[in-house]
Amino acid sequence: MTLANTQPQALEFECETGNYHTFCPISCVAWLYQKIEDSFFLVIGTKTCGYFLQNAMGVMIFAEPRYAMAELEEGDISAQLNDYEELKRLCLQIKRDRNPSVIVWIGTCTTEIIKMDLEGLSPRLEAEIGIPIVVARANGLDYAFTQGEDTVLAAMAHRCPDQAPVAEAEKEERGGITKLLNFGRKKEEVDAAESEYVDHAPLVLFGSVPDPVVTQITLELKKQGIKVSGWLPSKRYTELPVLGEGYYVAGINPFLSRTASTLMRRRKCKLVGAPFPIGPDGTRAWIEKICSVLEIEPQGLEEREAKIWQSLEDYLQIIRGKSVYFMGDNLLEVSLARFLTRCGMTVHEVGIPYMDKRYQAAELKLLEQTCHEMGTPTPKIVEKPDNYNQIQRIYQLEPDLVITGMAHANPLEARGINTKWSVEFTFAQIHGFSNARDILELVTRPLRRNSSLKDLGWDKLVREKAPH
């Protein structure tokens, strides 16, 4: 094939057995309840689900919890009890104790198996108790880890108002971020602030990120004269963004394909298909794409990206020329692989629980292009990986770093292989220009730590066994 040298090498996709370790998607409760401050999350499942949340996630349900388990007991499973009455009893108790603005029911494998009709029950109950009930079926039969957030946001997308319910002036006060930016300013100043924006079609961003990231991204777009009219999710359920027909929507996370399609199909929004704003390269590409659909000429992005890269140089020196292997856990893998390739690393393999080639199309293309530009081979993308096989490959490839779920990190370290937990990328602030540093802080930490321990000569901490 003569073309291979001139054209970017195409990505290779593979599907393995699906016997890999990841977290249950109901774990999204752990960050979403914090994000949406007036919410209550009710996970309807078994003790197995509850013990998972309590233990593996380390999110012990302590003080002032805004989530709980509706623990199904034998009577529920054998259908001797009436689901509606049972849920009503629990939701009334939640209303009395916490009075949230919304109750989010998180379905689980068990509600799927016993075919509990949550969507059918919720409208009647919500009318009866007077609190909106959003149903998300974040079960482990269909989804992995971060996709739980996708099911919740897709369900919430239905609840966004389709037009501003109040007069224009008051609307300005609604959005948390608008409020934040205008805080303390007088009316004239607010008007003046309005003029900092270009007149463009409304843009709503989706994906749950910590508030500081919301501010950063909003400000970043403001530099281009772009106004973010809302975020899904918002800080409060009562402040869900308006989603009118023809609004532009852009995802901030690579695992939100259901939300994206709900927004397009059900809310008739227009999806901005872009790589994700992870790493300076991705952030620039993301902003550029938004600018282009909004017909805005981007200002100073190239310089901004270059400056960020410059500031990363101390970290880049540590990882340049090194190799990394993603076992696959949180669906951030392709974006991180693309960023690390741009940083000068070689990516051996990108394991990923689920690959939506359409929603991730622009990201995949950028990965391919980045590999080509950096002169590194394109990684194999392994959907539904098999951890056992992966570990054999890791032994062979001897990567400098393995990004892995929590189950394998310690055993790999004990065998002298540097690891970083994938979950850390889920919880850290990794989006936008300035947080690129935080990603590299995480990526380089095992390398820095282990290089300072290297001289001790202890890198293998298990006894050699004869191979089978």
Next chain:
Amino acid sequence: MKLAYWMYAGPAHIGTLRIASSFKNVHAIMHAPIGDDYFNVMRSMLARERDFTPVTTSVVDRNVLARGSQEKVVDNITRKDQEEHPDLIVLTPTCTSSILQEDLQNFVERAQIDAQGDVMLADVNHYRVNELQAADRTLQQIVVYYLNKAKKKGELPTDKTEKPSVNILGITTLGFHNNHDVKELRRLMADLGIEVNAVIPDGASVHELKNLPRAWFNLVPYREIGPDTAQYLQSEFDMPYVDITPMGIVETARCIRAVQKILNEQGADVSYEGFIDEQTRFASQAAWFSRSIDCQNLTGKKCVVFGDSTHAAALTKILAREMGIHVVLAGSYCKNDTEWFKQEVSEYCDEILISEDHGEIGDAIARIEPAAIFGTQMERHVGKRLDIPCGVIAAPIHVQNFPVGYRPFLGYEGANQVVDLIYNSFTLGMEDHLLEIFGGHDTKEVITKTMSADSDLSWTKDGTAELNKIPGFVRGKVKRNTEKFARDRGITAISAEVLYAAKEAVGA
């Protein structure tokens, strides 16, 4: 349905997996949805295990739900059999997958045809029992399986060991300080001149199980895991057992005397009284320490004890009997062991509470206002909120229960550790209190106060709001860096934008 926020004991499959993965070269296949495999995480992260957890999920997904597992489970078993050559593969559902009512026994039988190793289905009712009961049951099931197998093959030894010997039952992975306890028990047995014939299941091979009947007796240090096996060995092989937990000076002595009685009944002629006396009065520090002037101030102090049966009962006795501390309430979450618990502690405390509802215990603590709590991580948290110190004495397991240093709860060294824990809980509580009085803690208010004071710079509201979102322990640094950045550039009002610009510039 019930509203649940916290569980003291996990679901049944966790217990089964704890037993299976404690054994050497035993693999478990879990018939479950993918998110149920967090046992692997617990073992790797909490217990800091170096080896890959020998548990593989045979994934229940949409396809399995629609069409059943078909060949999947059987294939996963035989695959693991070929890859790792385990001696035994234990198949278990989780409570979720057990609703599917697939015929797992049939899968096991089919897999056994091709598998080199043994294959078994953990026989546990996932609807009725918790982690601890399931662990107790699974250990017994595996022991019965291998003893029957040996019997059939005529490989069952009929003799006893020459010297007095013991099997220690119920030491497991992810057990509360089990790894330290077993070391201490081995030491104690050595001191008593007793050989350790076997420790199960932790680190044991299933092939050794046929030798269990050679021991002179069984020791069951914990009430939660091990009794089923001890009872089986007693009824089938006439093996006596001691189930007195050797925790605290008094109970350790009682346990040793029970051992002495059993050995002498079998013709040994041992007397441990001298050893007990020497240990109690001179070698161990615990008895002296409780007598010392240090501990005088603890007399009559009120406390609450809560945990599993074993630890809560033992601690109650130590506090009341050995240290003169007033146990107002003793409680346990092991509902299935209510009767025993009540009988053991009733003379040492005012109230008894048996409950799985953490709210009930929290309320009781708030009402009693004890000077210290001895409980689980949950009570520790309750204590934090109420400003009452808490020593953690029982599972649910937490990474803090895997200290790197030696911290047994059992035997004489365990007694030392326990008095340390008790003493420190009370006194650290006092120190903490002093710190609070003199404002030694870094509180939020302090930071916001210094924020706008004596500075030529001002923070806008959004700037302050962003600053406050930064975690407390780095906030000061971020603030300093941002102000330096602003000064250098002649910015007088620091907004959120300036904050982030500074963060980029200095990489703070």
